[in-house]
Every structure is written in C-alpha cells, then in structure tokens.
Amino acid sequence: MILYFSATGNSRFVADYIANSAGDNVVRLNDIFKSGAPWVFRSQRPFVIVSPIYAWRFPQKIEELLKKAQFQGSDKFYCIATSGESSGNAGICVAKILKNRNIDLAGFANIVMPDNYLPGGEMPDKETAVKVIRQSLPKMQEICRLINANQSFRMDFQCKNGWFLSSVANWGFNVFEKNSNSFRVDDKCVQCKKCIDNCPTNNITLQDGKIKFHNRCMFCLACIHGCPVHAISYKNSKNGFYQCPSEKDISEK
Missing domain, CATH: 3.30.70.20 (Alpha-Beta Plaits)
Known part of the structure; x- marks a missing residue:
C-alpha cells in the first residue's frame, strides 16, 4: 500500500511511480486528513509512505500519523521523502518514531524534485521541473527495485548539520513561519x-x-x-x- 501526501504533485508523482512498478494501490492522505476518516490501514504488501519534506523533516501531520495510525498486515515499512535538495535527518526522526512502536523502518530515501518552497525563491518553470524529475528517475527505479524485492536500504538517512536542520531550524519553521495569518x-x-x-x-x-x-x-x-x-x-x-x-x-x- 502506497500512502502519500502531496500539495503540488511532487510526492504524488513519486507515489504513482512506485505504485505502477509494484502493481500496488495508492491512498491519498490529503483525503484521509480532510474527511476525518480513521487512521487504520490494512495491507499484505509493504507500507510505503511518500511525503514532502518541510524544513528537513516530514510534516508534523505525517509524523503524527506515523505515531498514531494502525498499520495492519505487512510488517515491512518504507518511507520515501521528496524535497528540493536535502531531507536533513528526517530518516533518523522517522526511524525513532517507528522504533517506539516496535516497527522496523526497512527503507528510507530522498528523491530530489522541483523545489516548490514558495518563500524560498522563484518557482521553477515547466522545462526546469521536467529536467529535475528526469534526473531523479534512475533513483526512483532503483528504489522500486529494492521495494519490490523486499530489500532494506537507507539512502540519504542523514546529512551534514542534519541534527541542526531537523531540530532547531525545523522548530523555527513550525513556530514562526507556518502561519496562515x-x-x-x-x-x-x-x-x-x-x-x-x-x-x-x-x-x-x-x-x-x-x-x-x-x-x-x-x-x-x-x-x-x-x-x-x-x-x-x-x-x-x-x-x-x-x-x-x-x-x-x-x-x-
């Protein structure tokens, strides 16, 4: 089961790519959150979470889902991040959350997609976006191969200064910038x-x-x-x- 959250389509693209490779079904978490549906997911195939990175971590809502949702059936769990550059120490953060639930994180990777962080700069045009995605296709293919083979992997699990980016900088983002005012x-x-x-x-x-x-x-x-x-x-x-x-x-x- 591929569960994804996406606002502009980057994570949806990756989720669909993985689902098409595996012949698996896709669940759009946006709809789950909006409807208030129970966080209960059943699958005999590996669970794959695909989510954007917000300030070098998964969004707080996604981390909350990882802490509270019921995942029934498969004991294989993969998390795939999408970001404009780096996922910081998001992999470590996700692994800790799942470890507290006695769930082993079988795989984590970050896929570089067109940078859509609006406050950070000008949005990419279509030509630039297509180029970025094409450059990431080989990595998507390798991730699909590993997931389909039930193999473990830890790509992009942490980065230089990741502890600062995924803690202090992320805290600043959630406290000061994440404001619809x-x-x-x-x-x-x-x-x-x-x-x-x-x-x-x-x-x-x-x-x-x-x-x-x-x-x-x-x-x-x-x-x-x-x-x-x-x-x-x-x-x-x-x-x-x-x-x-x-x-x-x-x-x-």
Whole structure:
C-alpha cells in the first residue's frame, strides 16, 4: 500500500511511480486528513509512505500519523521523502518514531524534485521541473527495485548539520513561519472554493463572501499553487506558482 501526501504533485508523482512498478494501490492522505476518516490501514504488501519534506523533516501531520495510525498486515515499512535538495535527518526522526512502536523502518530515501518552497525563491518553470524529475528517475527505479524485492536500504538517512536542520531550524519553521495569518486574498478571487476543497486540514472557509484562514495550517500551500486565478499569496510573494508536470510531460522528448 502506497500512502502519500502531496500539495503540488511532487510526492504524488513519486507515489504513482512506485505504485505502477509494484502493481500496488495508492491512498491519498490529503483525503484521509480532510474527511476525518480513521487512521487504520490494512495491507499484505509493504507500507510505503511518500511525503514532502518541510524544513528537513516530514510534516508534523505525517509524523503524527506515523505515531498514531494502525498499520495492519505487512510488517515491512518504507518511507520515501521528496524535497528540493536535502531531507536533513528526517530518516533518523522517522526511524525513532517507528522504533517506539516496535516497527522496523526497512527503507528510507530522498528523491530530489522541483523545489516548490514558495518563500524560498522563484518557482521553477515547466522545462526546469521536467529536467529535475528526469534526473531523479534512475533513483526512483532503483528504489522500486529494492521495494519490490523486499530489500532494506537507507539512502540519504542523514546529512551534514542534519541534527541542526531537523531540530532547531525545523522548530523555527513550525513556530514562526507556518502561519496562515500571512496569506492574502486579492480581488481576483472568484469564490470558486477550490482552495477550500484542496485544504487537507479544513483550515479555509468562506465567510460573508470572503475567504478566511484559521489556525490549522500545515503550510502545504496547496491553496496558493492550486488557485486557478492566482488570487492567494503569501506575504505578497511574487515568486510564481507551481504544479508538478505530468507523466506524459516527463516521457515526451
């Protein structure tokens, strides 16, 4: 069973790639979180979690899922991260969480995907994004081979200064930056409610004809990147918007 969380499609792309290789089914965690469905998952095949990295760790919601969810059937567990560069010590953090539950982390790896961290800089155009993903395909293929063979691996498990990045820097991100008070909605908004539909934590509502943000934000930024008229911004950022290219885009020469 492949369980993934994705806001702009990077982790979805990797999850679908692994699922197609294994002939396995895919579960979109965004829908699980939004609906409030029980965190109970049953599979006789390995569990594979695919998630983006937020400030050198898995998002807090994903770590909470790893701590609390019921995983029934298979005792094989893999975690695959996606990030613009480094996953820090996310592998160590995940392994500790699972060890406390007597679950062995069979494999961890980080797949470099187009960097979509909006506050960090300009978003990649389609050509750049396609190039980055194509460069990561051999690593995806190797990860699929190892998972399909039930083999263990630990790639990108930690990095230089990872302890600082995945602890102090991550704490700073969650305390100071992960704040929807800095979101702005301009007059281009057509009240299509797509941002409401895309929000995995039901943090966005329409009140008195205006989009309102509350205090449950994961900072996935699906609302910003998925707005069809680009009416939402973060601190009035002019860094553009991003959606992961499709499999067809990647395969075209």
